[in-house]
Amino acid sequence: MLLIDCPYCKEMRPEVEFSHAGEAHIDRPADPSSLSDEEWESFLFLRSNRAGICFERWYHIHGCGRYFNAVRNNVSEKFILTYPAGQKRPSDAQIKGALS
Amino acid sequence: MSEQIETTLNPFNPLDDMNLDAAQGPDLIMRPIENCARFNLRISIEQLKKAAAAFGMDIPDSVGSMSSRAEKYALCLGPDEWLLLAPQKSADEIITRFAKLAKNNSHSLVDVSHRTIGIEISGSLAQLALSAGCPLDLENMQIGRCTRTILDKAEIILMKLEQQRYRLEVIRSFAPYVWSFLEKSGQDARA
Amino acid sequence: MSEFRTAKGGRICRKTPLNFSFDGQSYAGLQGDSLASALLANGVHFVARSYKYHRPRGIMSAGTEEASALVGIDRGKGRFDTSTRATTQELFDGLKAQSQHCWPSLKFDVGALTALGSPVMSTGFYYKTFMWPKAFWEWVYEPILRNLAGLGRAPKEMDPDNYSSIHAHCDVLIIGAGPAGLAAALAASQSGSKVILVDENNEIGGDLLNCPIAQIDGTNSWDWLAETEKQLASLPNVTILTRTTAFGYYDQNFIGVVQKLSDHLGSLENKPDNKTLRERLWKVRAKRVVLATGSIERPLVFAGNDRPGIMLATAAKTFLNRYGVKVGNRPLVITNHDSAYESAFDLAEAGVEVAAIIDRRAKISSKLVEQAGKMGIEILLGHTIVQTSGKHRVCSVRAAPVGENASIRKIKCDAVLMCGGWTPSVHLFSQSRGTLTWRDDIGAYVPNNYTQDATSVGACNGDFLMSQSLNKGAVAGLEAAVSAGAKAPKSTSYKVVNEALTSDIPVEEIGIFSTIGEGKAFVDFQHDVTAKDIGQAVREGFHSIEHIKRFTTTGMATDQGKTSNLNGLAIASAALERPITEVGLTTFRPPYTPTSFGVLAGYSRGDLFDVTRKSPTEKWAEQNGAVFEPVGLWRRARYFPKTGENMHEAVARECKATRTSIGISDASTLGKIEVVGPDAAEFLNRIYTNPWSKLGVGRCRYGLMLGEDGYIFDDGVVGRLSEDRFHVTTTTSGAPRVFARMEDYRQTEWPELKVWLTSITEQWAVIALNGPNVRKLIEPFVEGIDFSKDTFPHMAIREGMIFGVPTRLFRVSFTGELGFEVNVPSAYGLGVWQRLMEAGKKFDIVPYGTESLHMLRAEKGYIIVGQETDGTQTPDDMGMNWAIGKKKQDFIGKRSLVRSDMLAPNRKQLVGLMTNDANIVLDEGAQIMGEKSNVIPAKMIGHITSSYWSETLQHSIALAIIDGGRARMGEEIYISMPGGFYPARIVDPVFYDPEGERLNV
Amino acid sequence: MSHFSLPSLVANALGSNKGWTKQWAKPEPKANYDVIIVGAGGHGLAAAYYLAKEHNITNVAVLEKGWLGGGNTARNTTIIRSSYLRDESARLYDHALGLWEGLAQEINYNLMFSQRGAMALAHTVHDVQALKRRIYANRLNGIDGEWLSPQQAKAFCPPLNISTDARYPVLGAGLQRRGGVARHDGIAWGFARAASARGVHIIENCAVTGINRAPDGSVTGVETTRGTIGAKKIALSTAGNSSMLLDMAGIRTPIECFSLQALVSEPIEPIFPCVALSNSVHAYISQSDKGELVIGAGTEQYFSYSQRGPLHSVEHTVAAICEMFPIFTRLRMMRNWGGTVDVTPDRSPILGLTPVPGLYINAGWGTGGFKATPGAGHLLAFTIANNVPHDISAPFSLKRFQTGNLIDEAAAASVAH
């Protein structure tokens, strides 16, 4: 069971309190109707899905009730950073910093 | 809506029909908590002071904190979510005072008095019984802290009142399950 | 006392004799024995048959690494445990053990005939035969193979035992309570850190239990152990768990641990209610983990190394020192490592005649030679065993100089003690995803890089001296306490006298095998994998160690290769002519030792397998004979049969009552969300397809919600209580996901909106009343609401009181009749229901369940999300374009509705069906065809989504989705069901009161 | 390639089993091939075999980053059935099932394919509706299927608990008798041997690290850990690693990877005669010929390439098994492992062309592609050879996610494995 550092609770909390909410930083387009089929497909379905560092969303559903983002290594399963929803994607330097 | 109900109907608690004595012993005491008024409060942190005035006591602003005074509790469950507990008779007044507040300070106060059932569990085995289903480190949870969490397959709100005394708020339809679970884990804690 | 029990010594209680039986034969043992030690004390070695060739097998170890001595333990009804290691089963009075995998008996096992075919049954043979004739596989070969396979007895009865689980948190978890773990525990606990110490044995001590002669800091080792135990037990911050195995090391220092609570106890049948707590699963989260799991001695691979009586050298030492049992009267030792001398010397000291020590090494230390000489034990240096004899127990070996088949010498013996060096137990470390490094000097892998907050000490780290275990354990304990936040406590160092012997082992010595002729030299004793099998696998092109494992099945038995993996690796390395480090290792996986299903299931059995949510009126329904159905976690009343009624009769009656007078049903399980805030209407605009801004206060509207993919996701009625307050309802099973989805968009996409959500599903009990007389029924009991037809129109919501309790009263209808949904605070749901039933008597009020609910709405053509839809239907498919706010710029899923395939002409659309024969009720799920045709595959144009007998129409009705269905009104189609093709006509999905007049009464 | 048979076993036994030769050759990679298949899982190896056998294309290399058959082929619960709801899926999986039926004889490798029946349990009224719908559709698609009452289900699978007061009572079951299990390793080794015998190069320990393209965009070969290898056509059949390989060609995919766990019990005498699956209670189970109960879990919730998962999923899965088969509580788990499954939004695979000329894709089989192994390979071979999708696989295009014509097996509450 993973331990997740909830940026709102500011505590390490057990995985069973959370539900995973997919890839992070896929912003919903402001005006979907103006998008081409390709662009809309990209928003709906196309994902990074790389092994290694991934950006993902979690929902502290049985805790503070907040959605937030995490940077995690999906091979080692180690969390690198967690941060509130709406905050910008951390830079490579920030990730490196957190890793060391 | 007023919660001060004058009716000839008997309120029904789903634990009413259970054998509540099965788990009891000096080392483990479980009891349903009397009905009370419960409100879900959503408001921006800047306006929290005003809400506190309306509620009539301090409302903490950090997630997991809880304040209490005279049978009233204010639990901070999320960055903009509070659970307010109060004696049933004060419900009307609280509603009226928040309604006044609403004029200039938008917020959401929703009556959830019946949404959950309160259970108090205490005694030297209380923590063990809870730990059977709750993955948090209860021993190191500070007295006076509260949180939403998991007990086996049920979501609960957990309040640590004393080192060996906890209060649970359990969604009504989950209450019999939670009770049975604690009854069983309590027995095992004795074994 | 038997001839194999020593006169003194050991940790057994000589005053407490125990009786037990093996294969029906009675024996005596002592309190403190394991089943294995008790059998050996009675001279019984032969206890099992091997998996593939049914070879006689004995007891090869004294611990959890046991691969051979697996037996069944019968503890009475429902308590039969198969494949239990005799070495870990503690003896109790009345224990009944049985051999397994043999027929008719252990000694005369027909299965042993397979050994005759063993050359043909070479490794992986089953991939190469049993293919002709083809049908024989199913009818002949496979059934035979299956019956040969399967080691243990299959369960037949219900298990009466209980299992429990608990979450635990600690600063330091120490796994293994040998010298290393104990020293770590002593050090870590000084500072007040919370320490949990677990060991799989029934007492702490690890290797100390075999070493009574060692002295620690001047104290005899067993006294030191007793003292240590007392000290640790006195500390409130230390928890010691024996009979407790750490079986899995998961992410972030989460360790799965099983504590056995009753397998060592005698008969359980006279316990009250025959229930026992058998095992407890500890789910431990540790700040730091100290791995002190020790090491496992390696067997040697020589021809006939599997006969009963042939065992690990330490095992003999353990049986002697710990259990007071001599494994034979004339044991012989074969080794390539110094530690085996220890066993020989201890046995000699106890008065046992040691036949010889055969050492594969050409040179050993003079000290050993001297000591052996003193004890009169012959040493054959540079020799090995090339063959053994003895049908059911080893009786002699043939020894020869290494590498030669000449000068063979036969030596009589009644036990062979083998030692091929030691393998650190890195199972848990590897599970934690630490990486290993190879150490040539000990011929084994040891921990190298840690990925979790852990440390390995003692033998599991390749440090084989007791003093090293103690001292490194102490340091690790200190560090662990400090890293877990304790202040630096004082350090300790230990001096050990008389510690066990150890030595390096030449790499080429690991896994080396010796045989003459075709004798079988076993690597994996349980799966009968021989050294030659590995050679054959390599010849056949299985070069990766993972391929070798899978082709030969070495290491895949219940012991997971604890004693065999390294030997297998070394033999593969030689066959491949590649250094061992390039051959690699197979993956260590949980569990460390087999773990019962019961303890993994824990509390999740019976009623606690899952939550059963009950609605506020369920008690009444139960008392009034309702038949229930599960819907999500809920239990809902399906129908209320009167005596003698079946479901169809009950439903017909319930529906009729609703259409003619009043039906009452519980709708409390519907999800409910209170949406509050100045931007509430705008929020709903974006969530639903429908427009909300103009919905008047006090009015309701049916809302439809899509996924971003454009498919219908959920629906429900939404009422506006005030400008900024909405009462939203959702489907029963959709409630959690709708709430999560709304929160998601609110928090992450539109944080600028001032709106908040509160789940109020269980705040309100909901009683749905439908039928022409409903208004008459409730009006008298309601206060504060004007009930006249025009001031309280259809699709309106009012707040007031009913029977003196507050209510949110919806005028809505899912049946097509005049309908009200009475929301009252949940605790009063039952009371209000009872009052309504009481008052409704004069209208012949009838309670109805989900089945009638579905029927009544089907007559009106209302869809149920999840029944008419399956996640691939658009609003247009359901004929619900009217629910789309055309002027809205956007809402969830809008963009997807204009993708090309969503606009395709022939999409499946909702229609009604009327069968030609009024009495045929079609099967839900049945497929629809445009013509009667027996050609397979057939062209299907749609399927039945809902189908019922309509009591009102005296005709069966069905809803269906059909290719381009709306344009095919009146067409005849055919439904393929058992019995043939049933013709039906496509009609409008609204079967009853299409004008909706009945709503407006 | 020597023929496998009882006589060959006897002959070899007489020679002390020293006469066996490599089941597949171990060639050094050549500079150029007509076709490169990336990924020596069951699917990739099958494609190579059918390219050689049915399309006479033998200048083929299968490149494998590790040991062949070590991906999901090595770690699945081996359930085979073709009882899928949608017409497109039914055709696809039944095509595969048809190939399984004669395969052992065709490739002279006993795959231990055992058509002991795959039974999906219904625990709710909704399950009953969904399963019956599937059976109706299956039968008209020529796929065998029958509805069993709880008593019939119990007769078919004696350990099943059909007590009506169970938390999830069994209301019935949908049975496909032609469904069953097969030996997971056997199919990889068997296809490797058969393909190798027809001249295909199988190159292990050779990870593809890049895809080379001509100025016109078409493929020219791959970069690997063993150097550059040229090819006219490249097919990716890399299951869990597909997103990364397609990335190399600049293609983004609608795939996400998760861990899926499985476990085996200690081996016991035959007790479980069929395959049982339950969507509501969430577990599936069969017994191998060796005697272990082979048990599968649901996918984990978070993205993962770790080939492992948390303990609580195992607890849940085992509890589910004990709920349906309560006599199993005293059995023990012997080993537990995980695989990385590649999941698409509609839970159906992607098999066909890509926007890059000469590059083909076979991926997204998620939790259920073992059963498709010969079929997927067969259709992929056709697609590579003809540069057009086969009729059967045409609906499973990458394009469907743009146009909206999804083949949604998940939404239909069909069982996933």
Ligand SMILES: Cc1cc2nc3c(=O)[nH]c(=O)nc-3n(C[C@H](O)[C@H](O)[C@H](O)COP(=O)(O)OP(=O)(O)OC[C@H]3O[C@@H](n4cnc5c(N)ncnc54)[C@H](O)[C@@H]3O)c2cc1C
């Ligand atoms: C626990 C579990 C249970 C399952 N149960 C079932 C079941 O019961 N029934 C069923 O039908 N399906 C089941 N599945 C799914 C099934 O296992 C897979 O869909 C199927 O095996 C995929 O086969 P494959 O040949 O496509 O992939 P794989 O066997 O994974 O082969 C892909 C190969 O590509 C290689 N590769 C990857 N990247 C590269 C690279 N860059 N260069 C070279 N090679 C590379 C990999 O090493 C791997 O060998 C299950 C899966 C799991 C994990």
Ligand SMILES: NC(=O)c1ccc[n+]([C@@H]2O[C@H](COP(=O)([O-])OP(=O)(O)OC[C@H]3O[C@@H](n4cnc5c(N)ncnc54)[C@H](O)[C@@H]3O)[C@@H](O)[C@H]2O)c1
């Ligand atoms: N003579 C030699 O060459 C040689 C070689 C190896 C070990 N030894 C001796 O062994 C001792 C090593 O001490 P140590 O403390 O490192 O090891 P140990 O073997 O004394 O103790 C390890 C303990 O951990 C337990 N254990 C292992 N895995 C476990 C698990 N997963 N869960 C619960 N318990 C588990 C074992 O049953 C054992 O009781 C020393 O006394 C040393 O002399 C000697």
Ligand SMILES: Cc1cc2nc3c(=O)[nH]c(=O)nc-3n(C[C@H](O)[C@H](O)[C@H](O)COP(=O)(O)O)c2cc1C
């Ligand atoms: C159908 C099936 C049956 C298995 N049976 C066994 C078994 O009897 N013993 C065993 O140790 N492993 C068994 N395994 C698991 C493998 O040992 C291994 O864990 C799996 O192939 C994953 O590889 P990995 O653990 O090396 O990553 C089995 C795997 C499968 C797919």
Ligand SMILES: [Zn+2]
């Ligand atoms: Zn939180």
